[in-house]
Amino acid sequence: MPTVFSEDSVGLVTPQVAHFAEPLALACGRSLADYRLVYETYGELNAARSNAVLICHALSGHHHAAGYHSADERKPGWWDSCIGPGKPIDTRKFFVVSLNNLGGCNGSTGPSSVNPATGKPFGADFPVMTVEDWVNSQARLADLLGIGQWAAVVGGSLGGMQALQWSISHPERIRHCLAIASAPKLSAQNIAFNEVARQAILTDPEFHGGHFQEQNVIPKRGLMLARMVGHITYLSDDAMGEKFGRGLKSEKLNYDFHSVEFQVESYLRYQGEEFSGRFDANTYLLMTKALDYFDPAAAHAGDLAKTLAAAQADFCVMSFTTDWRFSPARSREIVDALLAARKNVSYLEIDAPQGHDAFLIPIPRYLQAFSSYMNRILV
Amino acid sequence: MPTVFSEDSVGLVTPQVAHFAEPLALACGRSLADYRLVYETYGELNAARSNAVLICHALSGHHHAAGYHSADERKPGWWDSCIGPGKPIDTRKFFVVSLNNLGGCNGSTGPSSVNPATGKPFGADFPVMTVEDWVNSQARLADLLGIGQWAAVVGGSLGGMQALQWSISHPERIRHCLAIASAPKLSAQNIAFNEVARQAILTDPEFHGGHFQEQNVIPKRGLMLARMVGHITYLSDDAMGEKFGRGLKSEKLNYDFHSVEFQVESYLRYQGEEFSGRFDANTYLLMTKALDYFDPAAAHAGDLAKTLAAAQADFCVMSFTTDWRFSPARSREIVDALLAARKNVSYLEIDAPQGHDAFLIPIPRYLQAFSSYMNRILV
Numbered sequence: 001m002p003t004v005f006s007e008d009s010v011g012l013v014t015p016q017v018a019h020f021a022e023p024l025a026l027a028c029g030r031s032l033a034d035y036r037l038v039y040e041t042y043g044e045l046n047a048a049r050s051n052a053v054l055i056c057h058a059l060s061g062h063h064h065a066a067g068y069h070s071a072d073e074r075k076p077g078w079w080d081s082c083i084g085p086g087k088p089i090d091t092r093k094f095f096v097v098s099l100n101n102l103g104g105c106n107g108s109t110g111p112s113s114v115n116p117a118t119g120k121p122f123g124a125d126f127p128v129m130t131v132e133d134w135v136n137s138q139a140r141l142a143d144l145l146g147i148g149q150w151a152a153v154v155g156g157s158l159g160g161m162q163a164l165q166w167s168i169s170h171p172e173r174i175r176h177c178l179a180i181a182s183a184p185k186l187s188a189q190n191i192a193f194n195e196v197a198r199q200a201i202l203t204d205p206e207f208h209g210g211h212f213q214e215q216n217v218i219p220k221r222g223l224m225l226a227r228m229v230g231h232i233t234y235l236s237d238d239a240m241g242e243k244f245g246r247g248l249k250s251e252k253l254n255y256d257f258h259s260v261e262f263q264v265e266s267y268l269r270y271q272g273e274e275f276s277g278r279f280d281a282n283t284y285l286l287m288t289k290a291l292d293y294f295d296p297a298a299a300h301a302g303d304l305a306k307t308l309a310a311a312q313a314d315f316c317v318m319s320f321t322t323d324w325r326f327s328p329a330r331s332r333e334i335v336d337a338l339l340a341a342r343k344n345v346s347y348l349e350i351d352a353p354q355g356h357d358a359f360l361i362p363i364p365r366y367l368q369a370f371s372s373y374m375n376r377i378l379v
Numbered sequence: 380m381p382t383v384f385s386e387d388s389v390g391l392v393t394p395q396v397a398h399f400a401e402p403l404a405l406a407c408g409r410s411l412a413d414y415r416l417v418y419e420t421y422g423e424l425n426a427a428r429s430n431a432v433l434i435c436h437a438l439s440g441h442h443h444a445a446g447y448h449s450a451d452e453r454k455p456g457w458w459d460s461c462i463g464p465g466k467p468i469d470t471r472k473f474f475v476v477s478l479n480n481l482g483g484c485n486g487s488t489g490p491s492s493v494n495p496a497t498g499k500p501f502g503a504d505f506p507v508m509t510v511e512d513w514v515n516s517q518a519r520l521a522d523l524l525g526i527g528q529w530a531a532v533v534g535g536s537l538g539g540m541q542a543l544q545w546s547i548s549h550p551e552r553i554r555h556c557l558a559i560a561s562a563p564k565l566s567a568q569n570i571a572f573n574e575v576a577r578q579a580i581l582t583d584p585e586f587h588g589g590h591f592q593e594q595n596v597i598p599k600r601g602l603m604l605a606r607m608v609g610h611i612t613y614l615s616d617d618a619m620g621e622k623f624g625r626g627l628k629s630e631k632l633n634y635d636f637h638s639v640e641f642q643v644e645s646y647l648r649y650q651g652e653e654f655s656g657r658f659d660a661n662t663y664l665l666m667t668k669a670l671d672y673f674d675p676a677a678a679h680a681g682d683l684a685k686t687l688a689a690a691q692a693d694f695c696v697m698s699f700t701t702d703w704r705f706s707p708a709r710s711r712e713i714v715d716a717l718l719a720a721r722k723n724v725s726y727l728e729i730d731a732p733q734g735h736d737a738f739l740i741p742i743p744r745y746l747q748a749f750s751s752y753m754n755r756i757l758v
Contacts, residue, residue: 028634128634188619188643189611195644196607199651202637203600205584210636221582228575229608232568240567246674253672255407255507257589257664258581261671264567265574272578285636292640293632295625 008084009076010042010067010091015107018144024102024137027130027293033116037141038063038107039099042083043091045147051379052147053089054138055079055098056155056162059230059287060279062106065098066091079156081362088370093379094151102137103129103286111282112213124210124282131158131294135165139173151379152176156359157326158287161294164334167311168296176377177313178370181323181359183330184304184337185295190325193233194288197226201281210282219281224272226284231271236322236355240264297337304337311338315345316373318366320358346373387463388455389421389446389470394486397523403481403516406509406672412495416520417442417486418478421462422470424526430758431526432468433517434458434477435534435541438609438666439658441485444477445470460741467749472758473530481516482508482665490661491592503589503661510537510673514544518552530758531555535738536705537666540673543713546690547675555756556692557749560702560738562709563683563716564674569704572612573667576605580660589661598660603651605663610650615701615734619643676716683716690717694724695752697745699737725752 005011015038023031040063045052055065057078066083068076083089083096100108103126111126142150153163153174160182167177186194201207204222208215235243244264253261260266300306315338319331328349338345350366352358358366384390394417402410419442424431434444436457445462447455456477462468468475479487482505490505521529532542532553539561546556565573580586583601587594614622623643632640639645679685694717698710707728717724729745731737737745 124636128636185625187616188623188625188641189614189616191625191641192607192611192619192643192647195641195647196604196611198637199607199648200579200604203604225575225579225582225604228571228578232571232575235568237566237568240571244567246564246567246570255668255672257503257507257661257668258577262567262570262574264571268571268574269578282636289634289636293634 013067035109042096045095056159058157063100105280105283154178156180200225223276227275305340325356392446414488421475424474435538437536442479484659484662533557535559579604602655606654684719704735
């Protein structure tokens with residue numbers, strides 16, 4: 001509970017809401033009549049409007065990327081290690097915009113919002129979103145904020161996919177694209193893990209076909225299992241070994257079918273339960289589907305270089321050695337396609353034991369490289 | 380449906396049942412008053428009783444390892460590629476014994492058996508088994524069959540752990556130990572995957588605290604999810620990519636929250652559903668617990684070489700390059716400990732794209748190496 005914020009914090013921040021009344025056409029063929037996006041901004045937009053940076057969030061992320069909502073808030077925003085005065089995304093230089101994606105559950109229009117057509121929550125009737133849809137909705141937010149071109153669009157994991165898509169969908173509106181711990185598309189194994197998470201939610205009797213809100217219940221078990229599976233893929237085998245090893249929860253084994261014996265079990269159950277109380281099950285399904293569908297190369301018969309040919313941005317791609325969800329090999333696919341398309345690309349593979357989660361962690365070499373790239377951006 | 384069996388098949392086989400009336404003390408502190416083990420044998424025990432080979436099964440395995448129960452059986456036993464005339468475990472030379480482990484659900488005493496104390500199925504009251512318990516129960520089966528010493532004990536995955544434990548618990552009763560695609564203990568990540576599977580079963584409303592049989596239901600959803608998670612860890616990322624890639628189930632995407640879009644989703648759902656109809660949920664819990672608990676080095680403060688010092692067997696350790704459930708590094712831990720304990724050990728790392736499942740697949744180099752080791756065993 002910081003009463004005085006540290007010098008490198010953006011300090012107190014207040015979420016804002018943008019309303020959009022013009023219908024948004026979606027990849028699924030449907031459209032959203034109107035919608036709202038919740039967002040935060042850090043730093044000041046300069047007179048030339050040339051210093052704006054967009055932050056795109058990953059599966060369970062939201063708009064609150066940096067600073068504190070109140071002096072009582074226990075933890076700062078999810079990417080506070082990278083956004084603030086003197087940090088990689090330096091708020092003394094940049095005007096940073098961070099939003100909750102459409103379909104989210106943190107204030108932007110999503111499955112738990114009321115469907116104006118029925119007066120009830122959308123639930124599973126909410127349209128499925130794609131990364132392209134998100135980018136289009138984000139472009140409207142840029143319009144509203146008077147940002148014609150982003151100095152940079154930055155994201156990790158699913159956020160990196162949005163940054164890539166920006167360079168493809170709106171090439172003239174993005175000068176730098178930073179895709180961190182990301183991939184050009186999911187592998188069969190990635191989809192398989194998503195499918196386990198979805199089945200856990202879909203088969204939870206409390207899911208009620210996605211209309212659980214009307215029943216005043218939540219599919220807690222399904223969400224818990226989904227998060228547990230997710231967590232395993234966010235950490236490296238080594239990181240888990242280092243953190244928990246085979247450490248026991250109690251002094252001795254219980255030898256039964258249900259007790260928590262090992263610390264790693266206890267950790268996963270806690271993570272799963274905590275998550276199931278705060279995240280919307282339909283949003284989880286929607287986010288995993290958006291991940292599955294992302295495949296920009298498909299527009300050119302699988303040739304990513306052709307898809308990226310239209311991009312005008314410079315690129316920075318970063319990966320982490322022990323990330324097995326989106327391994328360095330997946331980042332190199334992006335880099336290879338960019339090189340084949342004759343784009344400017346910087347690539348860094350960071351030696352880090354933390355697995356996929358590394359992109360959220362203040363690893364010195366990572367912060368240094370990230371800062372170094374951002375510092376070179378002209379505004 | 381072979382009406383004439385091929386020359387390298389053991390042909391028609393008939394399971395047998397062994398009853399044990401003497402109580403078996405278990406690692407958990409409880410004991411089983413009496414129990415039965417279902418087993419099959421292939422080949423003939425020689426006059427010197429020196430040619431017996433024990434097959435130990437993995438998580439979802441059973442006694443039916445080779446041949447056919449009837450001419451109508453669609454598929455032979457689960458390790459038919461490795462057991463039979465001219466195969467690695469050559470039934471012209473060896474007398475092979477394959478059993479369903481205690482706690483299983485294929486005929487041996489387990490959670491779905493009737494508890495003589497209550498007249499109802501044990502359910503989750505069945506004692507938790509450890510690899511040591513299994514080895515002790517297998518030793519009694521050896522006694523019953525008049526086998527003082529196994530020429531070899533052979534197993535893959537959890538089966539390899541049993542083979543290792545044989546060399547430790549009964550050093551004088553095993554001449555060769557073959558541990559394939561195995562590990563000296565589970566890593567935190569291995570335990571974590573098991574815990575997700577267990578939570579899927581335990582939180583299924585149809586689980587009823589493990590007494591679902593009395594309610595005439597089965598926790599189908601939980602078992603399905605458990606199997607789906609398992610399947611992902613049995614295959615390599617490459618194997619999944621090769622088999623399914625991002626291939627679609629239908630010609631076009633459905634863009635909704637629940638449809639099967641990709642072939643890999645369809646495959647996993649099928650595997651999960653098929654499994655949930657044939658496997659006992661309590662046995663699944665028990666098997667994953669036995670995996671978690673296995674840690675022979677714990678007896679010597681984590682020093683596996685010290686634990687293995689008492690072994691008298693020769694060892695053959697094999698691993699597969701793309702196995703990420705029990706990677707080659709885990710097999711090398713066993714090999715290093717055996718070398719430190721000055722035991723005879725052959726080690727082979729087989730280049731195979733199939734992941735953990737490779738140990739069940741007739742990969743030429745694997746079969747060749749396996750045969751070569753078995754052929755050198757004197758009987």
